[in-house]
Amino acid sequence: MEQLKVIQIRKRKQTKEPVRQPDKYDKAVEKAFWFVIGFSIALMICCVAFGQTINA
Template sequence: MEQLKVIQIRKRKQTKEPVRQPDTYDKIVERAFWFVIGFSVALIISCVAFGQTLYA
């Protein structure tokens, strides 16, 4: 049987810089993004619905 080589895993040194917390700008951008997505979907749905009623 072949011997398995054991790989030593060293712990990473802790970085001095803390993880950046999302600030208010990131939250505003995220809300604006989801607002645009939701508004676009609602607009498409309403266009399809009113288009069907006009041509029915």
């Protein structure tokens, strides 16, 4: 029976910087992003609704 070759797997060196936690700036950017998305959708709905009433 042939011997199985054992492959050594090196552990990755730990990065000097740990995984970055989201800070206040990231949260502010996320809130602004969702505000812009929500505002755009609301504006589109209003334009469609008022456009229908004006033309009707």
